[in-house]
Amino acid sequence: MARIAALVALLLLTGCATTQAAAPKDTLVWATSLPVHTFDIAHGFDTSTLAQFSVLDTPVTLDGNGQVVPSLAESWKETKPGVYDFQLRKGVRFSDGTLLTADDVAFSLRRHLDPNVASEAASYVVHVKSVEATGENSVRVTLRQPTAAFLAVSALAWQVVPRKLAEAHPKDLGSPQVGTLGTGPYKVAKFSLTDGVTLVRNDQYWGPKPELARIEIRTINDPEALRLAIKQGSVDATSDVPIRDARKWTGIPGVATGFYPANSIFFLSFDVTDGPLKDVHVRRAIAHAIDKDALVRLGTGGHGSAAAALLTAPQLKTLYGDKGSPLTRTYPHDIGKAKAELALSPYPDGFAMTIPFTPNSEDALTMQAIISDLAKIGIRITVESMPADAYRARLMSHDRAGMQLHRLVYGTPDPGEVLPDLLSQASAEPQGWNFALYGSAALDAALDRMLTTSGPARIPLVDTILNEVAEQVPYVPLYYFDGAYALNERFTIKVNAWTLDIFSAIRMAG
Structure with missing residues (x-):
């Protein structure tokens, strides 16, 4: 049965390679072994973050050395032990054009504390006592006690979403039926558990314009079928290179395979x-x-x-x-x-x-x-x-x-x-x-x-x-x-253990 399944996958991939038109130069086709199942970290603190971090901003993020740096927050200060005051960027908008508010930012962290949300990120913010908007562009976080890891884990768990949308959908925000809105470099153009995800540039994004205009995320759960798709060019990239079989991936013509110490x-x-x-x-x-x-x-x-x-x-x-x-x-x-x-x-x-x-x-x-x-x-x-x-x-x-x-x-x-x-x-x-x-x-x-x-x-x-x-x-x-990746040589990437938004790290070669 396994051989039959592999043969069927091969035939399907071969058919796709011969009948599909070539993707535009600034479109990347990315494959995962597990589907993106939600754009809400509260119910998908897992491989779905691959896509979440390109769509949903956090007040702070990590640089290439793992150091905390500004994102939605221009600055912050620990005004007294365990109390952080964040100053937000002005004029940031969600992908639908709605203005981001300090209340959205405060709520997005506070919701992980709500037992009705049953957030998978709750343990990351267990030391948070309160979060409140203290001005038009300022947010204060008060911890139950000073916590050295707070800023670093905020770069992961504090994904910012519109309060109104999240309150209306405490259990199914980010699902294919409800979707989400973010302030990140990409927005969701299509989301299906069976047909995959399409991300496109967010024209409302406050930061540098991402180089790729379109990301298509497909699920190929058979490792050999995934390798053949990369080899044939129907898929441009993946980070799901099976480490134990990496030798099969190195040396594929036109494909760069890279490795780095993963976290x-x-x-x-x-x-x-x-x-x-x-x-x-x-x-x-x-x-x-x-x-x-x-x-x-x-x-x-x-x-x-x-x-x-x-x-x-x-x-x-x-x-x-x-x-x-x-x-x-x-x-x-x-x-x-x-x-x-x-x-x-x-x-x-x-x-x-x-x-x-x-x-x-x-x-x-x-x-x-x-x-x-x-x-x-x-x-x-x-x-x-x-x-x-x-x-x-x-x-x-x-x-x-x-x-x-x-x-x-x-x-x-x-x-x-x-x-x-x-x-x-x-x-x-x-x-x-x-x-x-x-x-x-x-x-x-x-x-x-x-x-x-x-x-x-x-x-x-x-x-x-x-x-x-x-x-x-x-x-x-x-x-x-x-960590490992395979990437068509039409593109380049600089990635390490601290890279959160992988898609924004990809560039077109030349």
Whole structure:
């Protein structure tokens, strides 16, 4: 069946290549393996941000070094600890010509705090106490306590939308049925879950005119079909180059393939509140049983490295330099130690467990290797295949969390983006990203201390949190992987881990 599907995809792509007229020079056809499903980060803090950041502005953004720089806000000042006053640009308009107001900007952050919205970005703004428009072009954010990561995470989560539209659609803003309005360099001309997305230049944009006039985003979920589409020229670009098979992509005539250290991490989460995974010795046994080096070889094709800590490689480098994280407890691959840990649990001979997974995922080989490693210590895993949308709904509702494999990509160099997201009690609520459901008042306090501290004094506080994770194992960091792209040589791009608006970074060659 897989061969038949690949053949059908090939025939379809070949047909498209011969019957479609060549796209205009300033049009880019981009392919993704997963469809853009919403233009609202509150309900699509995932691969949909690829398109969101070209349409929806934030008050601040990140430069090529990961530093916070102005965007919709011309300037800001922390007038006293934990209180930020933003001065907005004058005359900014949404793509329909409506004038942006300070009230729109304030509301766009405040809505993530509304439980009726059930925002996936809520854990990013949990320290926000209040947001208010204080003048025609000024907004004040008051935090519950000073938080060093606030500005950096604002570059991700604080996407600005019209208040009137968002209040009318708290659950379906950004959907194909409702759409959205933004102040970014592009606007949405077409949006369909089946037919893809078309973005066109926003003539109302306050900033530099983007070089590309039109972006067509299509979904091709079969990696080989995607590669053939790039090779044949029916698709110009993608960032979904399968890292483990990158050698197949390098050397395609007329196509540049690039790699860079991504702000990303592969890890396992364990529901510490239920079943065998509730026992710390079971979790430690699993950590020892998994051969991370083998996973790196299998999953990255040489474009990755084993992960020891629950931060990405760029974040660790920003914090620790070349020293790495000083963990007091590590879990080298050792079946003997894994069995010894399991013997300390109520399950010395192992147990059976069913976990959800999406079929045809590019992570399937990694999952198979993990299943094989765990079988060696008597842990028998059965995979429950689920469609991607059903899996995501179950994942975000924290329904039967069990053990799950995650590939997460982050946006800033600040550990305050990741650690509260995965470890705070607030994020353990449904729609949060604490899939381990691990947390405590003491850990929340440690996270708060880390968030309110900046400079070198922050390092020992991060050490404390990372060492608790290493000791209690609510997560097993597996490996880091590079970001990769394939781009028709008619275009050029300068991209790194901190690039948020990819489409505006693309230029026409020559």
